[in-house]
Amino acid sequence: MSFLDIRHYKYLTSSIDRNLDFSAFMDFEHHYQVSENKHEYSIERSYFSYKESLVENTVDSSIQSIMDMESKLIPIFAQMERTGVYVDEKKLRDIGEDIARESKNKELEIYDLVGERFNINSAKQVQVILFEKLGIPVSKKIKTGYTVDNEALSLIGQKYEIANIILQYRTLEKLRSTYIDGLLRVINPHTKRIHTTYNQLGASTGRLSSESPNLQNIPSGSGYPARIKSCFCPESSEFSFLVADYSQVELRILASLSGDTSLIETFVRGEDIHTRTARFLFGEDATITSELRRIAKSVNFGVIYGITGFGLSKVINTSPAEATKYIDTFYAMYPGVRAYYQSILDGANKNGYVETFYGRRRYIPGVRDSNKMIRAGAEREAINMPIQGTAADIIKLAMLRISNFLKEGTYKSRMLLQVHDELVFEVHESEKDMMEKQIRSIMEGVFPGPLKLLVDIHTGANWSEAKG
DNA sequence: GCGATCACGT
DNA sequence: ACGTGATCGCA
Numbered sequence: 001m002s003f004l005d006i007r008h009y010k011y012l013t014s015s016i017d018r019n020l021d022f023s024a025f026m027d028f029e030h031h032y033q034v035s036e037n038k039h040e041y042s043i044e045r046s047y048f049s050y051k052e053s054l055v056e057n058t059v060d061s062s063i064q065s066i067m068d069m070e071s072k073l074i075p076i077f078a079q080m081e082r083t084g085v086y087v088d089e090k091k092l093r094d095i096g097e098d099i100a101r102e103s104k105n106k107e108l109e110i111y112d113l114v115g116e117r118f119n120i121n122s123a124k125q126v127q128v129i130l131f132e133k134l135g136i137p138v139s140k141k142i143k144t145g146y147t148v149d150n151e152a153l154s155l156i157g158q159k160y161e162i163a164n165i166i167l168q169y170r171t172l173e174k175l176r177s178t179y180i181d182g183l184l185r186v187i188n189p190h191t192k193r194i195h196t197t198y199n200q201l202g203a204s205t206g207r208l209s210s211e212s213p214n215l216q217n218i219p220s221g222s223g224y225p226a227r228i229k230s231c232f233c234p235e236s237s238e239f240s241f242l243v244a245d246y247s248q249v250e251l252r253i254l255a256s257l258s259g260d261t262s263l264i265e266t267f268v269r270g271e272d273i274h275t276r277t278a279r280f281l282f283g284e285d286a287t288i289t290s291e292l293r294r295i296a297k298s299v300n301f302g303v304i305y306g307i308t309g310f311g312l313s314k315v316i317n318t319s320p321a322e323a324t325k326y327i328d329t330f331y332a333m334y335p336g337v338r339a340y341y342q343s344i345l346d347g348a349n350k351n352g353y354v355e356t357f358y359g360r361r362r363y364i365p366g367v368r369d370s371n372k373m374i375r376a377g378a379e380r381e382a383i384n385m386p387i388q389g390t391a392a393d394i395i396k397l398a399m400l401r402i403s404n405f406l407k408e409g410t411y412k413s414r415m416l417l418q419v420h421d422e423l424v425f426e427v428h429e430s431e432k433d434m435m436e437k438q439i440r441s442i443m444e445g446v447f448p449g450p451l452k453l454l455v456d457i458h459t460g461a462n463w464s465e466a467k468g
Numbered sequence: 469g470c471g472a473t474c475a476c477g478t
Numbered sequence: 479a480c481g482t483g484a485t486c487g488c489a
Contacts, residue, residue: 122486123473142473149474174475177484203480207478214482217477225476250478305479384479388478420478420480 008070011201012063012361066360066393070200073396076403076415077198077208084193085215085416085424086235087183095227096180103172106165113162120169123148136160151314172224179219179228186213192235198418205385206360206392208418216419218463226464233462234426239412240459241466242432244439245422247454248273249391250304256451257357257386260336264451274300280333281326299326303337306383308376341383348382356389357447358397391421394453398443399423405438424463432459 111117114133118125126148130136136156138146146152148166156163186194194213202209210216218232219225234241251273255263266276278288278296286292295316302312309324316323331338345367348354353363362385366378395418402415402423412428413435423443427435436457443455458468 119486121474121484124486144472147473170475174484178476178482182483199481202482205480207480209481211482214477217475217482219476301479307479380479388480391478422478 007201008067012067012070062359063361066358069358069393069396069400072400073200076399077200079403080415080417081195081197083414083416084188084191084195085232085426086193087187088231088233089184089187089192092180092184092228092231095224095231096176096184099172099176099180099224103169103176106169106172110162110165110169113165120166121173126166130156130160130163134160134162136163151317175219175224175228182213183228183231196417203392204362204381206356206362206389206396207420208392215417220467229467230462230464232464239426239428240432240461241463242413242425242427242435242439242457242459243422243463243466243468244425244443244455244457246391246395246443247456249394249421249453250387251300252451252453253357253387253390253394253447254304254337254340256447256449257390258334258336258340260334260340263334263337267451277330277333281329295326299330302327303330304384304387306341306380308380344382344386345379348379354382354385356386356393358390358393360389360393362389394446395421395423395443397446401442401446402439405442411435424466427459 107120110120114129116129116133118129120126124144127145130148131138131146136159139152139155140147150167150170153163153167157167183194188195194215196210196215197212199209199211202211208216218229220229232241248267251263252267254260255267263273266273274293274297275288277300278292279286281296281299282288282292288296298312298316301307302315305311307315307327309327310320311323312327313320313323344354348364348367352365352368353361355361362381364378364382364385366374367382369375369378399415399418406413406415411431413425413431415423415425417424423439425435425439436459440455440457444453447453456468458466460466
């Protein structure tokens with residue numbers, strides 16, 4: 001079964017990637033019968049047969065293989081949406097009650113400290129309370145006054161306990177509103193499962209996005225986040241959850257694409273990449289504390305995003321000059337990366353687009369803009385896309401092969417979710433060990449080259465336990 | 469209905 | 479960098 005959706009062609013070739021303009025393709029409009037009821041999951045509702053496609057032969061050959069892959073993925077995503085993921089509704093409700101109770105206590109504590117009631121969910125009202133009523137010194141200005149975001153409140157919290165309580169309240173309310181109430185609302189009453197919608201055209205890099213609900217931003221970590229994730233589980237005790245995730249994909253891709261010997265060596269030796277960068281930044285003999293490793297980790301991620309010293313300074317809470325020094329040191333220690341980035345920018349200037357290892361393109365009109373800010377932003381997009389996009393290509397290819405594998409064997413195990421570098425399955429006990437071997441082998445085998453991709457696999461009774 | 473603000477993930 | 483979503487407060 002294979003499909004071609006005209007929007008994919010537009011997605012892969014247009015420089016206006018977010019504003020899909022159908023006007024050039026009006027002839028094809030009658031092929032669309034978009035259903036209002038997404039739970040019908042009728043594949044035909046928005047796709048038309050590949051063979052009927054009139055654009056089949058007009059697809060630019062350079063993106064043909066990506067177009068092919070995306071077409072073959074359509075029924076796979078549709079299948080995953082239709083399958084959905086079971087959620088323990090009662091357990092989720094109970095956690096919600098715990099959170100609500102704790103949130104209510106924080107709320108009263110805040111009123112008590114301030115001496116008046118107000119809407120803590122209103123950033124505007126929090127501004128008034130903190131900066132006008134309590135006279136706390138302000139930091140960064142925004143359109144409506146002074147920001148009271150996480151960064152600002154953390155800083156204020158060093159002197160004024162009220163800010164810490166507000167932060168705790170916010171965290172609890174976020175969990176309650178988005179991840180308890182939000183998820184309870186979308187449990188399908190017939191299937192008792194949550195059926196997300198994957199948007200194959202959602203991200204300009206080639207990544208998927210997930211909506212109604214977004215299952216790609218379920219909180220991770222200990223405490224309430226772990227309890228919430230533990231509600232995602234198999235419907236029957238004959239099954240386990242299996243989570244397979246690519247280890248450090250983007251940095252490994254950067255190593256492969258850039259050919260930087262130092263970066264490659266680090267991975268080949270099996271060293272911890274963040275600790276390695278930390279020694280580069282703070283000296284070979286320095287004791288790498290968790291704090292120094294945390295900074296190095298942010299630098300490593302920052303480089304993938306093409307981040308500026310200014311941007312990094314906010315993430316690691318230091319001066320822009322200091323942050324710029326870290327970035328410069330990174331490039332000095334991994335010189336192949338700098339050269340690789342330059343070649344990407346040269347390509348973007350010459351061609352107007354950048355591309356992934358597999359030939360997926362993103363058009364970057366901003367690199368030729370006369371405005372310096374726009375140009376700088378465009379250069380960050382240009383640098384990030386081949387890395388993030390190659391990672392997206394890799395997991396999509398793996399999903400295709402895994403899907404084919406699952407189909408051939410008439411197994412009971414099913415692929416449920418994709419979270420950018422992670423795949424979640426429910427596997428039957430009788431197939432568990434074999435699935436682990438096969439899934440790892442397929443995922444690690446997708447990307448060629450001397451630097452192997454590594455996949456971590458964990459199994460457990462639910463999504464939290466299987467996270468390892 | 470919609471922009472602004474905030475916060476969650478990779 | 480790339481996303482989605484909840485809430486507020488105004489239109």
